[in-house]
Amino acid sequence: MNNHVFVSKLSLVNFKNYKQADLSLSPDINCFIGENGAGKTNVLDAVYYLSMCKSYLNPVDRQNILFDASFFVIQSSWNKKNEVDQIYCGVKKGQKKVFKKNKVTYEKLADHIGQFPTVMISPYDRNLILEGSEIRRKWMDGIISQFDRNFLSQLIKYGKVLNQRNALLKNMSSYGFFDNESISVWDEQLIECGKVIHEARKKTIEEFIPIFQKYYNWLSGSKEEVNLSYRSQLFDKSFEELLEEAQSQDQRRQYTTVGVHKDDFIFTIKDHPIKKFGSQGQQKTYLIALKLAQYEWLLSRLKLKPVLLLDDIFDKLDNERVERLMQMVSDQDFGQVLITDTDQERIDEIFSKNGIDYKSFFIKDNIIEESKNKVTVE
């Protein structure tokens, strides 16, 4: 239990569809049951907020305030290594987001990230497959940032330097005069941060791949071969060379065309892009395997079991895959689990089959009703 992180109390005020909600959560499995749009995902998102300082679903903080209200507050008790920490998140329209641990406000939100880890598996993950490279970079960077503070600060710095360099290129273009010396001032910093980012992504993905494949094979019964790879211009040439060669191109386009901001992660099934050649079920299995690998990875780095947030997990998976997943979740490999479903009977059936205890919450009309711990008997 010593590496088990869990939320014991959660209180929401004006968060999305909830005017007020107070919950006591089980350290093990918690099920949130309700119709479509009832607000099940929003509860999981509140827990994600407390972990990562932002919503999983809506990056604009103020849009997570209850319609017509002016602020939201999420308060919570997190148990970790036999200690309890109070985590507070407050968002008020027009003001800076406030995060506190045990009543002390964080100066930098980055200091909080990684302390109370969570992994969300959600239908929105499909954007990782369907959308452009930015979302995949953010996903990988989010994983690394949770345990590598230097990486996070280099990443933030890289973003700032890149913006400055791009602004300078634009500016010079409007004057029709390019001063390479001024640009090279930014290049030095870009190269320094870029190399750290590249090395961290490379190392992480190398270690991540076998874990990911293990989960995919487990979920699919080793039915199909999948892979994951890291694509970066920095594999071909040094960052210095890339920038030098791209000089006239950057001037023409008025932005930086080479660097780790162009990196991507390639998802394949039987050596073909899963986006085009994977079925919906295969894509979902792929995403779940990625996230379970993320879980194991964080556990090995942080020596803490993250809270697992399983949103709408059953959709598009065949019964065999659902069974395997639930078996894994129930096998105590994971710590606290929050799971959503529209179907109480399905939840009952899955857990009772395996003799698993869980706590249910029913959501209707923006009210969360807590039931007693459900003890299933075989």
Ligand SMILES: Nc1ncnc2c1ncn2[C@@H]1O[C@H](COP(=O)(O)OP(=O)(O)OP(=O)(O)O)[C@@H](O)[C@H]1O
């Ligand atoms: N800022 C907000 N203020 C009030 N309500 C909001 C806000 N943002 C989202 N909602 C409401 O939250 C609801 C969606 O909640 P959520 O996504 O948690 O539902 P769900 O129970 O997970 O549904 P599904 O089963 O369809 O996945 C919608 O009714 C939406 O209008």
